[in-house]
Amino acid sequence: MITLKGVDPRMIANNLTPYEPTHPGELLKEEIEYRGISQKKLAAQMGVAYSVLNEVLNCKRPVTTEYALLFEAALGIEAGIFIRMQADYNIQTAKENKSFAKRLAEIRKVVAVL
Numbered sequence: 001m002i003t004l005k006g007v008d009p010r011m012i013a014n015n016l017t018p019y020e021p022t023h024p025g026e027l028l029k030e031e032i033e034y035r036g037i038s039q040k041k042l043a044a045q046m047g048v049a050y051s052v053l054n055e056v057l058n059c060k061r062p063v064t065t066e067y068a069l070l071f072e073a074a075l076g077i078e079a080g081i082f083i084r085m086q087a088d089y090n091i092q093t094a095k096e097n098k099s100f101a102k103r104l105a106e107i108r109k110v111v112a113v114l
Helices: 024-035 039-046 050-057 065-075 079-096 098-113
Strands: none
Touching: 024 050, 024 065, 024 079, 039 050, 039 065, 065 079, 079 098
């Protein structure tokens, strides 16, 4: 996290958390629509079921490493972009889970005492 003297670290652009996390499926869906590729054709090229591809593009299924590599092969976009987006999405989603946030806070309290 970046810190500047006298500035709240949460207000520095590089430290801002988006209002809603962005699932990589959103980016992928826009990309294939822009290119005019049908989901069925892309699914066939990638060797995955249409329903699986559709779930990824509609943010109902995560982009795994294998899917990211398949997208890289089919679309020419570096797999790491999708992996990083998915990781960021997962982290932000987990942080927004109130019961999990409470659990993290409890762990931090215990560790602070040690």
